[in-house]
Amino acid sequence: MDIDLSPEDSAFRDEVRAFLATSLPDSVREGAAATPSVFVEPEIGQTWNAVLNAKGWLGYQWPTAHGGTGWSPVQRYIFEKECALAGAPNLTVLSLKLVAPVIYSFGTEAQKAFYLPRILSGEDYWCQGFSEPGSGSDLASLGCRAVRDGDRYVLDGSKIWTTHAHHANRMFCLARTDASGRKQAGISFFLVDMNQPGVSVRPILTTAGDHEVNQVFLEGVTVPADDLVGQEGDGWKIAKFLLENERGGSCHAPKLGYDLEQLERAARSETDGRGDVLADDPQWRRKIARCRLGVQALEMIELKILADIAHGRPPGPQTSLTKLLASNLRQDIDLLAVDLYGPAGLQLTEVRPLYGADAPPPVHSRAAQLAAPRYLNSRAWTIFGGTNEVQANIIAKSVLGL
Template sequence: MDLSFNAEERAFQDEVRGFIAKNLTEEMKRATALTPSVFSDPDIGMAWQRALHRRGWGAPGWPVEYGGPVWTPAQRWIFETESARAGVPNVNVMGVKMVGPVIIGFGSPEQKNFYLPRILSGEDYWCQGYSEPGSGSDLSSLKTRAVRDGDDYIINGTKIWTTHAHHANRMFALVRTSDGPRQQDGISFILIDMKTPGITTRPILTIGGDHEVNQVFFDDVRVPVANRVGDEGKGWTYGKYLLEFERGSGIASAKLREGLKAIAELAESDLTGRAIDSPDIAARISEVEIDIDALEMTELRVLSALQTGQNPGAVSSILKLRNSEIRQAVTRLGVDVIGHDALAVEPMRPLYKLNHEPAVPEEMLTVVPEYLNGRAYTIFGGTSEIQRDIIAKMMLGI
């Protein structure tokens, strides 16, 4: 595969670099570097989303008629790579990369006209209502129920591991509207205003010390039927479509490469006593780098398919599986590189708002929180076991 850029692509690369230099503040960059999660806090991430929106770059991958930029696959790759290299914040992934494509693909004209501009501008901040206690990997067994009452649904139940529900003003959720011969039957895809009476959000603190996820309770929550996306009972189809975009619509290799680069620089520094001199550390860095190269090639193939209007398909499970495993490999490597300094604990969050001297140098501050936060990589968005099942059935015919 020829990855050399032509003159037009090099000019676009310069344009992206110029945009980042003009709009990425030192505050945003430092906050992103000191965020252990793959999700940026809204005050950082949405500021970047608004800057992208002003430039017309707020939704790479969206059709042009809905506000997506007119980019070739090479330009999309350049944008993602330069963004990772510069350390830009993550935008609201739930909006741009997840519910947005579902609304574009299955939403009514009224839903498209109302929600899509608000996603682009950052006016709406979304969370995902999928998992429930007892319905995680077996998502089709979900029990949160929506009962039709005139022009409304009345929703009762609970969702768990709901990332940034404490920040979000909107949720897209899978709810059961009827019962059928299969568990997947009777599930509908609903858009919910998080300020609706009857919604309670309770925090869950993770082992890394972060308040990232929550449990959300619905007690007689009244939601208009007009907020249902597509047909009643077809939510399982729309939910699977969304997961393909969650797992396969990004360029994870660029950020993985920057993460590995940061660990390699630590290993070469006096802060770690030149951990790179350990043959084991040096070999593992090389092994992870090779894995990132392989992932990058697969991402480029998927990116080309997306650019022609195709959804990622089952190959998105390969991307999700390998991205998760490589992320964990990078974070494990980081903990081994810093050695005894991994015993230091900094409980305050967010780390970029620390007002005291941390126990370890700032370059090491996120290593352990990222490692602990990263234990969930092989669980959220579909466990690795589920991804292997999908690959076996859809790609290998087993």
């Protein structure tokens, strides 16, 4: 596989670098660097989204017909890599990379015209209503019910581990419209207004002290029939499409590589406890090398998937491989940070945010203060988007043919 950039792509990379150098606010970069969770707070993420939207680059994975850039897969990769290297925050994946492709791929013209501009403008902020108590990895067993009542549906049930539901005004939601046949066949996909009676959000604080996820209760919540995406029973097909985007819709390797480089740089000034710096310790260097090789291997797989997409082939089940590898590498790298800072890497303040004038003072350094929260937060990587066990099953059946 030829991974050298063409002159046109090299020029595009230089354009992206120049834009990031002048347009990425320091406050956004610093806020992203001091956020232990996967999702930055809206005050950081939406600020950066607005900058990109003004440039016309926010919907960089979208087709031009729906307000996107129409960039090639290589250009999208370049953009994501340069953003990672510049320390830019993750974009609002739930809105931009999950529900938006569902809407422009399966939605009606009215749904596209209404929702897509509001996602780009930031007027709508979305959360995902998939998992339920007792129905996470086995998503087909979900019990949230949607009953047709004239020109609307009435939803009853609850969703759990709902990221940023306390910030969202919209939720894309799976609910059961038919319980008579196969479990997968009776699921439908809805766009739910969170600002209505019957919707309540209960916070769940993680072991790291972050308020990132929630339980959402739906009691007699109404959804206009016009906000059903596709037909009744299409929910399982749409959810599979969405989960492929969640697992492989982005390139994880550049961000992982960037974080690993930060640890390597910090190790040049951190003591090994024996009078030398940790960067010279053979065992530390072996751990770094093992992670670096993993990141490089992941990048090659992601580039291969991009090449397939460029030739008109869908990402398919191999995205489970990138999700599995990225999750394990994320945890390995965050564990290295705890090792790097020693006792100072064990501090665990519950005050949030860890950026800005009101951030609690760190012991030793801000990076050391983030080590334990990031390590604890990244334990969820092998669970969300489908557990490691689910990914291994998909790889075995659909990729290896076992």
